[in-house]
Amino acid sequence: MKNEDLKKLNRLANLQLDHRLAVLKAAIEAKTRSEAALAALSQPVDPQPGLVGAASDLAAMAYQRWADLRRAEINLCLARQTHEAAQARSEAEIAFGRNEALRGLASRAVRGRRPE
Numbered sequence: 712m713k714n715e716d717l718k719k720l721n722r723l724a725n726l727q728l729d730h731r732l733a734v735l736k737a738a739i740e741a742k743t744r745s746e747a748a749l750a751a752l753s754q755p756v757d758p759q760p761g762l763v764g765a766a767s768d769l770a771a772m773a774y775q776r777w778a779d780l781r782r783a784e785i786n787l788c789l790a791r792q793t794h795e796a797a798q799a800r801s802e803a804e805i806a807f808g809r810n811e812a813l814r815g816l817a818s819r820a821v822r823g824r825r826p827e
Contacts, residue, residue, distance in 0.1 A: 717817045724810040731803040738796040745789045752778050752785070 756774055758767050 714820050721813045724813045728806040728810045731806040735799040735803045738799040742792040742796050749785045
């Protein structure tokens with residue numbers, strides 16, 4: 712393999728690694744946002760001013776119903792995002808390995824040894 716071919720392959724490997732790392736970063740950020748939204752739903756809610764007695768209790772129950780539905784939605788989304796982040800990490804690791812392998816081949820070629 713020619714040195715010029717190795718340089719081209721190395722550039723492509725660098726581009727692919729950059730892309731995979733960007734995808735991984737986006738997946739982790741999305742997952743982090745979902746985790747924060749889920750944590751926010753766990754915070755206690757202050758009673759509404761002006762509501763007393765049964766009206767306050769009904770408002771609290773309505774909020775809890777809504778929060779439970781929202782938690783279920785977020786948990787489904789979080790499961791998908793966790794899978795996507797794991798997959799993105801795996802693909803980034805593979806791209807990194809390819810990049811390192813090509814870097815090793817290129818350094819051997821520069822030192823005058825023929826890549827095997």
